[in-house]
Amino acid sequence: MSVLVPRAQVMIRKKKKLRFSRKIVEKSDPFESLPDDLVICILSKLCSTSTCPSDFISALLACKRFNGLGHNQLVKSKAGPKLFGMRAKNWSDSAHRFLKQCVNAGSVEACYFLGMIRFYCLQNRGSGASLLAKAAIRSHASALYSLAVIQFNGSGGGRSVKDLRAGVALFARAARLGHIGSLRELGHCLQDGYGVRRNIAEGRRLLTEANIRELSPVFPSVPLSYPCPGCSTTSHYGGRHKTHHHNNRSLLNPQCQHVDQQVMTVSGSETGTGCSLCNDFCCNMPAPEPDPVNLFLLEWFGLKGEDPGPGLRMCSHSGCGRPETRPHEFRRCSVCGRVNYCSRGCQAHDWKLRHHRQCTPAEDRPDGGRR
Incomplete structure (x- = not known):
């Protein structure tokens, strides 16, 4: 008994030291003193502004409390679009489950992302369209645009299920939210009288507005004064030089006889970089950042080697990724006759990016148009 007493005392001392060290660690954690509401608010902000999924995952792994509160419904409901920017090769049941949890929490971006994946990749048309509609009801511009494309093409059904009027209405709603693709699509519909009464003037106005919105990121980097290449004097934005007005809108005017070389340099035309999204107006701009959903679709049907189906084609626009849901769905x-597009917007983008250099009438090709 005399031998066991010292050992018992040693064990008691060790336990006391362990409890004391744990208290020190707990007191040293600054997040433990913060109220739950404040931590949830911080995590919600991080969730909505994350530039990639790893940003949010790293925060959850930072401490045990973050990991616990990071699964709060309010945090998941604030998920931003780039939080779901996962690679198609990393798609798994756990990723699907996380997206469903965000959808149940009320995340609009999750509804849109999962809706597109289910509709096109998993070929669950009804569930995908339902999720897209849920996001569209909450004024998600990209979801409205995607639903409009589905209505225009009759995707998921036959040619008889096309609803041009519904598609035009959805494009109009997305255009009011400033969606550039919808502005361009609606402009072409008005010019051609496709699904709506023909109005050439209004169609051209919408197409011009789409180009203005595309060029808006370029203009802040352009100097306010510069030498005019058509004459020897200096012009200013917002100022007047003879009959040539140098302001944001005049650079988009096809009647303009000369465009400033400095603007062309800023937009990337001299170096050959960027994409010719505004060739109609003699001005280039950097390629827009692709949507995470479109990147996922491109990788799913491209790098992953998934076949959209026998006789089905992909949209020829390199930044789209939408496949046909039935043969000869796309125009x-x-x-x-060698390329096909899911929408007029994709056709316009691809024409200005590359197809204007590749398009050759079938009768002029060496193969006689057989390929």
């Missing part, structure tokens, strides 16, 4: 180029 072909009326000149060469």
Whole structure:
């Protein structure tokens, strides 16, 4: 018994030291003193502004409390679009489950992202369209645009399920939210009288507005004064030089006889970088950042090697990724017949990016248009 007493005392001392050290660690954690509401607010802000999924995951792994409160419904409901920017090769049941949890929490971005994946990748048309509609009801511009494309093409059904009027209405709603693709699509519809009464002037106005919105990120980097290449004097934005007005709108005017070389340099045309999204107006701009959903679709059907189905084609626009849901759903180029597009917006983008250099009438090609 005399031998066991010292050992018992040693064990008691060790336990006391362990409890004391734990208290020190707990007191040294600054987040433990913060109220739950404040931590949830911080995590919600981080969730909405994350530039990639790893940003949010790293925060959850920072401490045990973050990991616990990070699964709060309010945090998941604030998820931003880039939080779901996962790679198609990393798609798994756990990723699907996380997206469903965010949808149940009320995240609009999760509804849109999961809706697109289910509709096009998993071929669950009803569930995908339902999620897209849920996001569209809450004024998600990209979801409105995607639903409009589905209505225009009759995706997921036959040609008889096309609803051009519904598509135009959805494009109009997205255009009011400033969605550039919807502005361009609606402009073409008005010009051609496709699904709506023809109004050429209004269609051109919408197309011009779409180009203005595309060029708006470029203008802040352009100097306010610069030498005019058409004459020897200096022009200013907002000022007047003879009959040539140098302001944001005049650079988009096709009647303009000369465009400032410095603007062309800023927009990337001299170096050959960027994309010619505004060739109609003699001005280039950097390629827009692709949507995470479109990147996922491109990788799913491209790098992953998934086949959209027998006789089905992909949209020829390199930044789209939408596949056909039935044969001959997309419209072909009326000149060469070698490319096909899910929408007029994709056709306009691809024409200015590359197809204007590749499009050759079938009768002028060496193969006689057989390919």
